[in-house]
Structures are given as C-alpha cells and as structure tokens.
Amino acid sequence: MPGIYIHIPFCRQACHYCNFHFSVSQKRRPEFVQALKKEISLQKDFLKTGNKGKVLLDTLYFGGGTPSLLEISELNEILSELFKFYELSPDTEVTLEANPDDLSAEKLAVLRDTPVNRLSIGIQSFYEADLKYMNRSHNAEQAEKVLHDAKKAGFKNITADLIYGTPGMSDKQWIENIMKLITRDIPHISAYSLTVEKKTALEVFIRKGKAAPVDEEQSARQFEILCEITTKYGYEHYEISNFGKPGFFSRHNLSYWSGVPYLGLGPSAHSYSDGLRRWNVANTCAYIDKLQNGQLPPFEQEHLDKDQQYNEYVMTALRTMWGVEKKLVKNRFGEDYFNRMKQSAGKHLNSGMLEETQSHLKITQKGRFFADGIASDLFI
C-alpha cells in the first residue's frame, strides 16, 4: 500500500547544522496551507492504480521543517482535504514530526483526537550546552517534559531523535541521553552523527574558528556505545540510524526502502512510483505562487534506469539489518549484476566489514559505521 509525505517548510529558528528546506518566517503559512490543499487535489491521481474510489494509505508522514508548528485547525484542514481522495485504516501509521517547544500538554491532548498516532520528537540532546551548540529552539527542561506529557496524553508510538558526536559531549553524557529515552520507555530511537553539511551556519562557524570542529573518532565511539546499549535493552538495530522495539519499526521508512510508491507534497518533497522519481521546487514562495494560479509547483523528475535502481537498492538494503537479498538481485537485475556485486564485495568480505549468508549479503558489526562507503563500492 502506498504512502504520503507532506513537507511543512517552517521552523521557529534555524538549527546550525541543518540543510533541509525551511523558512523561519511564518508570514506565508496561511497561504501555504491553502496552496498545499490545492496540490493535494491536483495530485489526486499520482497514486491511483486504476481502481476507482479512494486510495487506502499505509502511511502518512508530516515532516519538515517543523510540522508541530501547525495549529491543530491547520492540520485538520489539511487532513480534511486529504480525506476527499484517500482513506486511512485503523492501522495506518500517521506520523507527525515535532519539536519539544511546540508540544504543550494542552496541544498534545488535542492532537490525540486527530488521526496522528505516532510522534517523532526532535530531542537531539538533554544537555543545554549541546542544544545551544546546535541552536535548537528548545531547552533541556522542555526536552525532559515533552516525553512525559506525550505519554500522559496517550501516545504510545513515539520515536525520539538524538544527535551524537557533538563537540564537548562526553561519552558519559551520551550514555545519559540514550538512557533517558530507554528509562522513559520510548520504543524507537533515531540517532544521527552530527555532520557538517556544506552551506550551513555550522560549516561557516567551524571554518572561522567560532565553533569547535566535529571529531570523527568521537562520533564512531559514540555510535558503538549507542549500538551496545540499545541492543542490551531489547531494541533491534534495524537500520543504520534506527533502533526499534519489536512492533515499533518505522513503517514509513521501511516502505521507502522497499520501493513502495509514495507521493510527496509540499516544497522540496520527493515522490516515487515505478522507477519515476520527482521532487518539488525547494522554494516555498515559488511553490505557493504557482498553486495560487491553479498550477502544479515547478518540479524535476527522472526515470531511474536499471543501474540507478540497482544502486539505490544496494544502498538502502545494506543499511538495514536484513541486507541485500541475493536472489532478488539475480531475479530483478540479472546474473551480470549479481556477479559484479560479488566481485566488488570481495575486499569487504575479507576485511570483515561484510558477511555473506545463504540468502543475503549484509554489513557486520565492524562495518556498520562505514555502511554508505561500502555500499558505494558495490555500485555499478
């Protein structure tokens, strides 16, 4: 079953490391909501498979930006428009990305009455110094409070984001960050190494000596700590950056990784269906202006050829705990691709970064931190 991703391109303030598409000005938010509704109706056939009637969604994901900045009335307005064309089952996973400073106990109580049944909360750290280094809009107290309030409001399916490798964060503090989620019984953790992306404020600050640089060794060590602790407490390390208790893996991400069609709505959102990938313009004003004229926003698209589809499969599959399915490579791409993959895998099998089972090729514990580099060595 297909899914929908909705990009809400507004944030309260700019995190120094962020290279997503967002604006800190909220001025055009009301116009954006109307434009988004227009895009929903113009794109109503993208996921249609020839069947008449509404399309049943497996997952619906509000990402950003910061979707929790939306008023509940705005969220409901968007959902009402979606429900003209799509259906949710009681089992549909409906995720809302949220920042701790947006989720008051009152807002959480009202949110519980919407179809949102999964919260993805951007905690990043429980330490004030880390939050300041990243220029997050919330503070340590809000990070602590939101988890308690979300559970009290009745949300059971909660995932929290953490960032490791932040300069100045000791291993002891990192362990405490992880343990705060575990002891609060948060069933899913997404954890990312702090990376310095081009054209971000963090890159400039580090270049000018105004912020401490990121230490790769610290990141690698803290990743190992994370893997050890989460395994000890019953989380499955099912994807390089994702750790979930059984029954709480992100269905939205799993369907991305397995090639299920999805429609992306909002500026910069990506869509995929049957080898076709398209992405909307990453410019909120251009997006709104076009839709106000009743036209689709500017987008680009590409048809993935066989090599690209193979590379994409290897990249995403190797990042998961299941790895690359050998039979699938043979059947879908052919013997030639399979043999080339085996040949390229040789050096990583010898160095213990990859292991081969009867059915799969997968990353070992030793290779986990280098998954992307190993995958690119297997590319055609």
Ligand code: SF4
């Ligand atoms: S809240 Fe998220 S999207 Fe917004 S600036 Fe921070 S990291 Fe980027």
